[in-house]
Amino acid sequence: MKKKPSGSSAQGRRVEKSVKHIPDSQIDFSDIPEASDVELKRMRRVDGSRQRATGKCD
Numbered sequence: 001m002k003k004k005p006s007g008s009s010a011q012g013r014r015v016e017k018s019v020k021h022i023p024d025s026q027i028d029f030s031d032i033p034e035a036s037d038v039e040l041k042r043m044r045r046v047d048g049s050r051q052r053a054t055g056k057c058d
Helices: 010-018 037-042 049-054
Strands: none
Touching: none
């Protein structure tokens, strides 16, 4: 039986290193339309447990 490649392989580490955080000030949100009142009413938080535990949301 063939072994699955490990997530801690050298290739996996290279991919991880190349990902950098982009501050909100550098992201262009102008092409995203505003949500309507109906859409805002239907929205639900996906993972509120992190917010409840730390008191803030990422």
